[in-house]
Amino acid sequence: MSKPTESELEILSLLWEMKQSNVRQIHERLALTKDTGYTTTLKTMQNMHAKGMVNRNEDQRTHVYSPVTNQKETQKSLLKNLVTTAFGGSAQKLVLQALGEENPSKEELDEIRAFLDQLENKK
Template structure:
C-alpha cells in the first residue's frame, strides 16, 4: 500500500472508527471540522479505492466504503517511515522529541514507565 496523504489519512481514521460508510457520511464528518466540498471527498475516496486503501461495496445504489488496511499496520508503516526519514532511524530521538514538545501528565508518564518496564521484561 502506498503512503496515505494527510487527507487520505483523515478519511482512513474515520473509516477505522466507523468500520464502513458512504461518501456522504464521511463528507459530513469531515465538514464538522474543515471546509471541504463533497466532490473533493468523493474524488479522494475514489482515488483511495484505486490505490487499494479502501474496498467498495457496489451492491446498492449508494456505494459503501471500508478500509482495506488495518489501523495498526498503517500506523506502524507511517511511524517506521517517520523514524527513518526524520530521525535518522533513531526511535530514541523520536521519543525524546515527542516528550520534549508536550508536557506529559503524571498518568501519561506512569503509562510510559509501565510500557518501558514491559519492554525490558520481554528482552530478558
C-alpha cells in the first residue's frame, strides 16, 4: 500500500471507525469539520481504490468502501517511514521531540512509564 495523503488518511480514519461506508456517508462526516465538495470526496475515494487502499463493493447501486489494512498496520508503516526519514532512524529522537513539543498530562506520562516498564520486563 502506498503512503496515504492527509485527505486519504482522514477518510481511512473514518472507514476504520465505521468499518464500511459509501461516499455520501464519508462526505457528510468530513463536512462536519472541513469545507469539501462531494465530488472531491468521491474522486479521493476512487483514487484510494485505484491505489489499493480501500476495497469497493460494487454489488449495489451505491458502492460501499472498506479499508484494506487496519489502523494499527497503517500507523506502524507511517511511523517507520517518519522515523527513518525525519529522525535518521532514531526512535529516541522521535520520542524526545514528541514529548518536548507536546505537553503530556500526568496520566499520559504515567502510561508512557508503564509502557517503558513493560518493554524493559520483556528483555
